[in-house]
Amino acid sequence: MNTFMIIDDDITVVKMIGSLIKKHELGKVVEELYSSEHAVKEVLFYNPDILLIDYLITPMDGVSVIQILQERGYYGKIIMISQVEDVPMISKAYHQGIEFFISKPINAIEVVKVIKNVSYSLELERSLNKIKSALSSVVHSSIxxxxxxxxxxxxxxxxxxxxxxxxxxxxxxxxxxxxxxxxxxxxxxxxxxxxxxxxxxxxxxxxxxxxxxxxxxxxxxxxxxxxxxxxxxxxxxxxxxxxxxxxxxxxxxxxxxxxxxxxxxxxxxxxxxxxxxxxxxxxxxxxxxx
Structure with missing residues (x-):
């Protein structure tokens, strides 16, 4: 079961996404934050498989939070939540390593679809690692x-x-x-x-x-x-x-x-x-x- 963390200054958005994750049995929400003040510390502590974070959250915007997290070794999947439509800003977020955007106002169907896609990507990576491990064992034992x-x-x-x-x-x-x-x-x-x-x-x-x-x-x-x-x-x-x-x-x-x-x-x-x-x-x- 994948673990989730949601960071958004709109409590309605946080609760709605959390409810959808629970309703569709997509995983477990381990923490919810309504500002980015302690975001880096909390994400590193909980180390969620999937992080959903608002682009324009304060005091530190979502892209800056992601940059620091990756510098400190966080490798979870990241979904950006935002009303941002500016192409350079969106491109900057993708370059920082986010998987998908969820647009505001929140659409339940879109949220579930995006989370399922990211979860599927995670499963593929886990399967890939298992295959690599198995292949490595076979190779090392036979040559x-x-x-x-x-x-x-x-x-x-x-x-x-x-x-x-x-x-x-x-x-x-x-x-x-x-x-x-x-x-x-x-x-x-x-x-x-x-x-x-x-x-x-x-x-x-x-x-x-x-x-x-x-x-x-x-x-x-x-x-x-x-x-x-x-x-x-x-x-x-x-x-x-x-x-x-x-x-x-x-x-x-x-x-x-x-x-x-x-x-x-x-x-x-x-x-x-x-x-x-x-x-x-x-x-x-x-x-x-x-």
Whole structure:
């Protein structure tokens, strides 16, 4: 059973949504708040599976609350409640990771439908994690240590980006990070420092300014990883249980952003899924060190 938390300064809205959740047996409401003053603390305490929050709640607006929550490790699903119709504001909310909007005035049918959709998304993710766990157990019990070793190129081939312009640059960056972590196990790295080391080693690039080199280098890396996200999202659209999709979707990317890329490819959104270069690199290093 999913747990819910509702934050809205309109008590009627809060009670109506809570009543619908109970009536349709969608889950359990663990807390209700009528301002955002203590929202971050309360959400982190209750850690609800699904958070419903008003966009224009005070003293801190809903998007700001979500941003802080995600920075502090909250991974629940988020539904935004609002009368906002401004496209940039709505886009900002989606970029922050919300799943759906519920428009005011509240429509009971819409509320139930949206919550069911988000709950279904949660169940898919849970099933995906179970499948990954099961596959991992089978793999580890049936192959020897040598066969468990994955090369960087194997993974990039799986993702369909081995022939991309920035692929070799990406491999060099991953290898550089791997070496850094071997020598500095207690120290974190900055991607810009890694880029500089790789760029400075490339003698062919020394004729141009370092600033120009760095910018074009980072752009190639970013485009290559974006292409990996596109390819993976396409696999997921064709078959959500594709082994490559299951293996890499959550390892290398944020699942929310993979779904956003799917929406973009389906023509349901103008916004692409976002990539996190560091998460991508760390995911590959995790895979090759298994």
């Amino acid at each position: 020897n240590i040598e066969e468990q070793e994955y090369t960087i190129k194997n993974i990039l081939m799986d993702l369909g980006i081995i022939g991309e312009l920035g692929c070799q640059d990406l491999i060099k960056v991953i290898e550089e990070v791997k070496e850094f972590k071997k020598k500095n196990s207690q120290t974190t790295y900055r991607l810009q420092d890694i880029y500089e080391k790789v760029v400075n080693r490339n003698k062919k690039m020394k004729n141009d300014s370092n600033e120009k080199n760095m910018k074009s280098f980072e752009q190639r890396i970013r485009r290559t990883i974006q292409k990996a996200l596109e390819n993976l999202a396409q696999l997921g659209m064709d078959d959500y249980y594709n082994p490559i999709f299951i293996e890499y979707a959550s390892l290398l990317f944020d699942l929310t952003q993979v779904k956003q890329e799917m929406k973009y490819l389906e023509g349901l959104s103008h916004d692409r899924g976002r990539i996190n270069i560091k998460k991508f690199i760390e995911g590959i290093l995790t895979k090759i060190n298994m």
